[in-house]
Amino acid sequence: MPGTACFRHKDLCWTPCKFYGIIFVWENGDLAMAKEKDNKIPNFAEYERKRLLELARQARKAVLKLKKTEESGNRTEGNAGDVLDDAEKKAKEQGTLKTVWGVFQEAWNKTGKDFKKSVGFKMGESVFAGLNPYCQNLLFGSLPGLVNGTGGAAAKFFGAAVLEITRKRLSNFCRFKAKMASIVLNDTHANAASSSIYENILHKPRPYFKDNAPAALGGITGEIASAKNTLLNTSVECLSKAVIFGISSASLLAVDPMLAAGVLGVTAVTAEFGGFMNNAYRKLNSKMRSFGNRIRKDNSDSIKNTPLVQDTNRVEEETRLMRSRLDHSSGITQKITYEKSKAYLKMQTAISIGMEGLIMAAAFADVVKTGDIGRFALISSASWQMMMSGSMLSELWNEMQAGTHRLIDASKKLITPKELERVTGNEKLSERDTKISVQNVSFAYPLIKDVTDMSLVEAMDRNGEIRRTESVLKNMSVEFDKGGLTAVVGTSGNGKSTLMSLIRHDYDVQEGKIFIGDKEIRELSDRELNAQITFVDQKVHFFDDTVGYNLKYFKPGATEEELMEACRKAGFDKDVEKFKDGLSHRIGQDGAKLSGGQQQRLALARAFLTDKPIVIMDEPTIGLDGQLSLKVMKALKDMAKEKTVIMVTHNPAEVALSDRVVVVEKGKISADGKPQDLIKSNEFLRSFLTKEDIKTKRRLYNMSINGANPMQEAAELLNGEAGGRILSDAERAEKRRLLEAHKRAYVGVRKNALKSERVKTGKDLPEKKERQPLQPVPAVPVKGGAEM
Numbered sequence: 001m002p003g004t005a006c007f008r009h010k011d012l013c014w015t016p017c018k019f020y021g022i023i024f025v026w027e028n029g030d031l032a033m034a035k036e037k038d039n040k041i042p043n044f045a046e047y048e049r050k051r052l053l054e055l056a057r058q059a060r061k062a063v064l065k066l067k068k069t070e071e072s073g074n075r076t077e078g079n080a081g082d083v084l085d086d087a088e089k090k091a092k093e094q095g096t097l098k099t100v101w102g103v104f105q106e107a108w109n110k111t112g113k114d115f116k117k118s119v120g121f122k123m124g125e126s127v128f129a130g131l132n133p134y135c136q137n138l139l140f141g142s143l144p145g146l147v148n149g150t151g152g153a154a155a156k157f158f159g160a161a162v163l164e165i166t167r168k169r170l171s172n173f174c175r176f177k178a179k180m181a182s183i184v185l186n187d188t189h190a191n192a193a194s195s196s197i198y199e200n201i202l203h204k205p206r207p208y209f210k211d212n213a214p215a216a217l218g219g220i221t222g223e224i225a226s227a228k229n230t231l232l233n234t235s236v237e238c239l240s241k242a243v244i245f246g247i248s249s250a251s252l253l254a255v256d257p258m259l260a261a262g263v264l265g266v267t268a269v270t271a272e273f274g275g276f277m278n279n280a281y282r283k284l285n286s287k288m289r290s291f292g293n294r295i296r297k298d299n300s301d302s303i304k305n306t307p308l309v310q311d312t313n314r315v316e317e318e319t320r321l322m323r324s325r326l327d328h329s330s331g332i333t334q335k336i337t338y339e340k341s342k343a344y345l346k347m348q349t350a351i352s353i354g355m356e357g358l359i360m361a362a363a364f365a366d367v368v369k370t371g372d373i374g375r376f377a378l379i380s381s382a383s384w385q386m387m388m389s390g391s392m393l394s395e396l397w398n399e400m401q402a403g404t405h406r407l408i409d410a411s412k413k414l415i416t417p418k419e420l421e422r423v424t425g426n427e428k429l430s431e432r433d434t435k436i437s438v439q440n441v442s443f444a445y446p447l448i449k450d451v452t453d454m455s456l457v458e459a460m461d462r463n464g465e466i467r468r469t470e471s472v473l474k475n476m477s478v479e480f481d482k483g484g485l486t487a488v489v490g491t492s493g494n495g496k497s498t499l500m501s502l503i504r505h506d507y508d509v510q511e512g513k514i515f516i517g518d519k520e521i522r523e524l525s526d527r528e529l530n531a532q533i534t535f536v537d538q539k540v541h542f543f544d545d546t547v548g549y550n551l552k553y554f555k556p557g558a559t560e561e562e563l564m565e566a567c568r569k570a571g572f573d574k575d576v577e578k579f580k581d582g583l584s585h586r587i588g589q590d591g592a593k594l595s596g597g598q599q600q601r602l603a604l605a606r607a608f609l610t611d612k613p614i615v616i617m618d619e620p621t622i623g624l625d626g627q628l629s630l631k632v633m634k635a636l637k638d639m640a641k642e643k644t645v646i647m648v649t650h651n652p653a654e655v656a657l658s659d660r661v662v663v664v665e666k667g668k669i670s671a672d673g674k675p676q677d678l679i680k681s682n683e684f685l686r687s688f689l690t691k692e693d694i695k696t697k698r699r700l701y702n703m704s705i706n707g708a709n710p711m712q713e714a715a716e717l718l719n720g721e722a723g724g725r726i727l728s729d730a731e732r733a734e735k736r737r738l739l740e741a742h743k744r745a746y747v748g749v750r751k752n753a754l755k756s757e758r759v760k761t762g763k764d765l766p767e768k769k770e771r772q773p774l775q776p777v778p779a780v781p782v783k784g785g786a787e788m
Contacts, residue, residue: 019331051140056621058365074476076405093709096397099404100235103228107185110192114185126240128171130247133382135164140377182236186229193225195412205420220413227407234403236395248386259362263383264624267390268353273347273400281340286403287332289409295329298322346390359383419446422508425523433517434613434644436480436503441512443502473497475512482613484659485633487675488648490684495624495667496648497538500616505529516614534610536617540603542591545604547576548583554606562609566786570629571634597625604632608639615639618648630701633657652689654750656697 040788138160163322201217202439245267252260299322303310309318363380416720449466472495480486488496516519542550543612551563563583567573575598579585591599600622607615620636621629633654639645647691650692655675663671663684671682679691 002605033403048602063159069627074284084095095716096404097399099407100231100400103231104235106196106228107189107232108195110196111185111188114181114188118178118181118185119239121174121241122236123243125171125174125178126243127247128167128174130244130385131167133248133251133385135160135167137378139164139377142554169536185198186233189232190225190229194221196219196398197224200414202375204416205422206504207420207501208416217414220410223410224407224414227410229398229401231407233404234396234399234610238393240402241392241396245386245393246388248382248389250692251378255375255382256362256366259359259383260386261381262358263355263386263390266355267394270347270351270391270394271397274394274401277340277343277398281336285338285405288336291332292329295325298325315760318649350367355387359387379435387528420590422505423522424505424525426525427519427523427528429519429524429528432647433519433532435515435517436614436644437514437515438476439471439500439515441476441499441502441509441514442471443498443507443509443511444471446507447500455464473502476668477512478662478669478672480644480646482640482642482644485657486646486662487655487658488587488646488662489650489655496664497618499664500535500618500646503616504533504535532612533609533614534612534615534771536603536607536615536620538622540591540617542587542599542601542602544587546581546584546586550587550602551583551606551609554610558609563605566600566605566609569608570601570633572598572601572605573632575601597628601628601632608635612643614644615648616646616648619650620647621649621651621654629653631662633701652693653697654699655685655689656694656703663685724767 038342043381044136139157156371198221203223224713249264302322309315318593318748343348350602356573362383363376366379390561445468447469476495478499478501488499490496501507503514503516503521505524505526508522516524516529521529543553548560551566552558555562560583564573564576569574576582576585587593587602591602600620604617604620615636617636621632629652630650636645636647637657637659647658649655658675661678662669663678663682665684670684672680674690675685676694677688678685679689679694712739
């Protein structure tokens, strides 16, 4: 499997190879990553050592620069450099905050009330949770007085107890309401985010969908919406913990500033460690997501090709292979998750042990010093709350960073590649603008990759130099206008369909210009071009709905009579009449319930219904039988009288019946003119069409449109034979048909032909001999005197 990951498994002999820079092997039955620079498990101590060395190097560099500027008496350069370094660092640090703020604004604008309720109740929960140390201070501070029987101590204790109970109840109430509001917010926000992404996808240029399957784009849409929801929830939770951290920090700073400073320092180290882990694993996680996408695609491919698997009796083998792919993917993910979690656990364990001892020592020292057990409860409770909320803040911040990375990585895949960027304008066209002018156009297709196969590195590298195929069109010039049906012919791969795609502005040309009327297509918007051009491609697309819906989608106000008239012109009316539900017949996903010919006829019916000034068709009658093909050609020729109709075709009958033929060879126009004229000089046309073929096909077309005339048809065949022409197979078959169905007419024509020939050569017709009456047969005598 080129481009996919392979492994050496204890049961399967696959050759290990790179997948986006990752190599995985089996060592003693256990999965391990090959020891490459990019794939090593990150080490925080090594990172800190390198970071400190880098800081020292930068400090030394700054000192040397400062000395140099002092010596030269000019400090401006050094200060400007410092300011620039600070600005770059600040810009990097604000990446996550800007992304979160963007998600907040989106949620505010698109969900409004739900967002306010969720954040409001969450803040209420945080405030009540942050008041816990004060309530503990009041509660435990009243215990000595209660034990000693001091007056009013009982009232103070019970008041503190009621306050604590009320605080907890209110906190639980806010938590419940915040949870319910969060559920509604997540659904509303996900729907709003998905619809926004869908709108973005629907505005992509058409070639984007040639390399990206709709299902894959739908998966990326879900990935982005999920990342936004996760980021929104995490940021709201982070804001909640920040409120708690702020209240507890204020409490602890008022009582024990040194301890508060220690907790703040530990929180900063934890956050630094989390940021390191996110950055260290970001590239690896991106590779793993791409790897997982590839595994799912390979398994989907196996399911799609079930008939092939069954034909070769490899069901069990393919099942084992699919299971092996999934096991490899999950095994690698587990390995990475385990290493990452182990690093987190080591750091958290070390911090917790140190801080627990520090908090207990500080609280005990304060009790010994003041003898106030309430302060002990305040210090210990505020310290624990500050440390726990700080730890949560650090974890949530790390999750926000990871969520930002996931969102950015997924969003980058939906950025329109530079290769497909086009210049558009806002000029307008009129119905009179039917002339198409292609002037010295050269073009080669850009190479674009499926977004689901991209890792983060590849997605970020898409802004580099555009790679292209070999040139398809080379300095091509041609014009099209209304007044006749034009057929564009040529062997496959010579640029016919490419030319039609460029006229529709699917791509920007590399050289030259294309005009519609007097406007260059780059001066027109996509909306204006879509309103001017009807395009029927070889691969037609339909909605999973009824025949009528698929027609009315292109002309919403069309009546049933207009729909049936369009179907009649496309030769689809008989099919509609056969459907049990008529126009309400459901055609299945992408027209799956229709035959290939019916799909093509329905697509043609849409073209006749839209009534746009320019019609471009790629193989319009493919899959149609002879009579239907002639019927469609009649409708196209009638349409071409008032519209510009261009038809890409390989069908000899369509070429023969066209008013004009344009031959494309090796990316250039090699011939242009009427088919009966070009047949004399163009070798490509002569390879599949003769002058007599053109006459025959036009005769059959006229017969199909105007009705059969046996006398005229027989005369044409006989005249051809008299001139020494060898009849084609189709003509000989037609001659036999005439003899069988119109014997008298054929004999009459034959007699007239002989008479004309003798008159022309001066030979008299032989005199008609009179029939002699039959003489009676004399009797023959028989022996015995009897008479016969």
